[in-house]
Amino acid sequence: MIRNAIIAQELPPRAQLVENALAKKYSVSRTPIREALRRLETEGLVERIGSRMQVREYRPEEMLDLYEVRSFLEEAAAKTAALRHTDMDLMLIERAHQSMVDLKFEEATAAQLAAVNRTFHERIWAASHSAALLDLLDRILVHFIRYPGTTLSTPTRWNQVLKEHEELVAAIRDRDADGAGKIASAHLEVAKNIRIEMYIDAQEIPAP
Structure with a gap:
């Protein structure tokens, strides 16, 4: 509660x-x-x-640490999902990706963008069939949900995310564990850098 x-x-x-x-x-x-x-x-x-x-208050330095940890976990989940996924897992991952593709960016709220993106990642976590990874990722995701704003708020980034996700799905489908891990890690690195820029921009806005 x-x-x-x-x-x-x-x-x-x-x-x-x-x-x-x-x-x-x-x-x-x-x-x-x-x-x-x-x-x-x-x-x-x-x-x-x-x-x-x-x-607890938001702390920028902790946010960066969270991205480092999540990147490690997402890479592990993607690698494991590539090796362990079932046909049903792959179908759910592809369906989650298609939901993002079908979403009209111009009409979507930030919350909707974040929600469909979160579902996509959660499908990959589930496909890893690792209870330990699921638990750790679920715990860390809570902190990301709490942070204001989203790194998906521009059309350019949204289209880039769709491309990265498409590549990740392909690697998982091909059971390319190393490829899936590298894509997942790079994906989080971009998100981290955008979050840093968001924080810097927010600090530069003069008080009313």
Whole structure:
């Protein structure tokens, strides 16, 4: 409950997390709230400031670290998916890619662009048939969902992503593990660099 509220920005960064208030809001006792906050602290979604708990703020330096870790995991997932995927897995990956191709960029919201892109990547994760990879990627994805904006917000980047995804699908289809891994890693590297540019641009915008 609390985790979903943080992801959906219903509880924004620096929002105070008071056990009594949360217990009342979700109609539960303080015990499950306390346990949930401990788990979320372990995941890096909330932090303790003195005796208080709050939703953790965005930290640019952590974002770069997250991209490095995700790149490693995405590369591993792509390699493993290339080796282990079933016909059904491949069909679902291709279908997810086609959904992105069919989406009209000009009419789509940033949330819709991010959602279809996320589905594509999740299909590849599932095709790896690695519970450990799925768990790690799911945990790290939460942090990406929380960051404002999307690296897919320009037509040029969107078309580039479609091309990269098409190449990744082809490598997985051909069971080219090394090729799939390299494409996935390069794909994340481009996204990381765009995110850095987004952060720099945001810092340069003068305050009103």
